[in-house]
Amino acid sequence: MAKRIAVVFDSAGTLLRMYRVAKESSTGNILENIESTAIVAKKNGCGLVALNTDNEIILHSRRDMFLFEFIKEYRVSIGISRSKGKFTPDVACEIIRGAPLLMGDVHDVLNAVTSLCPDSIYLAAGLIVDSEARKVPYVLSTGGQVFGKTLQTIQSLYAMKVDMYIASGDRMSALVQLAELVNIPQERVFAFADPIMKEKVVLELKTRYEKVVMVGDGINDILALRAADVGIMTTQQGDDRPEELRAAADVVLDDIIKVVDVVKGL
Template sequence: MARRIAVVFDSAGTLLHMYRVAKEASTGNILENIESTAIVSKKKGCGLVALNTEKEIILHSRRTMSLFDFITEYRVSIGISCSKGKFTQDIACEVIRGTSIPMGDVHDVLEAVTSRCPDSIYLAAGLIVDSEAQSIPYVLSTGGQVFGKTLQTIQSLYAMEVDVYIASGDRMAALLQLAEFINIPRERVFAFADPLMKEKVVLELKSQYEKVVMVGDGINDLLAFRAADVGIMTTQQGDKRPEELRKAASVVLDDIIKVVDVVKGL
């Protein structure tokens, strides 16, 4: 017999309040709080690429070392968090190989996030790769702190015998820190979940549950919203959300704790 309800959460901007920093390759400027998924969604052949490694390993590298040499020498894998059009790890690697992005740029964004959010439960580094232009327009870092009512929300859902999952474009090591803090089992965490994978997670859960709810805040949650029985868009991150995402959502909430009331209504 199918269990009654499952709720799938995105992490960044949904469970976590994020601080985002980008270094623009064309100018060298440090930009705050750019919405990387929105940038990727605007151009075919673009992808948001995550470096699957720890901050300490990145900062141990030489600033003058190229990004490709770092990935090769330190055997760092990459993950595709979201993309538009044809975009694979092999395509990303070829573009990275052909560019001269120094690790100093990655150091800069990591250090900027660390100085602004020293108590982050989550810290990641990555880049936007443009395969058509054969360039890396932005190097990125993000740090996150759990929203004040995130833990209360998860606990309330558990008290209602609701099963909770995470499907996020972030790397597994970072997500497991979050999952442990809010008591979500490892087997219910899906890392490097691009829009198609998020949709797949929701569809597979629909075969196991009477109702599946997707909670997110970015354009990479659009397909999962459409696949879910209920799509909940959260706005507590404070960034402007794409209108297309808002239209796809069943409900728009300004506080994650209100997810509990929506689920009660089911």
């Protein structure tokens, strides 16, 4: 017999309050609160690329070292967190190879996020790659700390015998730290989950549970929100959200703790 309820959480902006910084390659300007997934969603051939390595390794690299040289020397793999149109890791690597990006650019965004959020539970670095323009317009870093009601929400759902999952575009090493903090088993964590993968996670869980709830806040959650029995969009991050995302959700909540009341109603 199918279990009763599963809840799938996005991480950034949903379980975690995010601090986002970008360095604009064309100007060198540092920009705060940039919405990287929204930028990628606007243009075909764009991808949000994560660098899969420890931040300590990044920060101990030479500032004058080219980014592609660093990727090659340290055998850093890259992951695609979000993309639109035709975009692959091979395409991303080819464009990064030709970009005049230095590790100092990556240092700058990591240090900027650290100054904004010194108690971040994780820190990540990445890029936006534009395959049509053949350039890297932004170097990115994100950090996050759990919202004030996140742990209470998870504990309340566990008390109701609800199974919980995380499906996020973040890399696994970052998500494992979050999962351990909120007590969600690692085998229920899906990393580098793009919109299609998030939708597949929800659809697969619907074969095993009577009801599946998706909780997210970004445009990359839209397919999963539509696929779920109940799609919940959260607005506690405070960013503007496109109307199509609101339309895809069954419920819009301004605090994650209110997810508990929605699940009780099921």
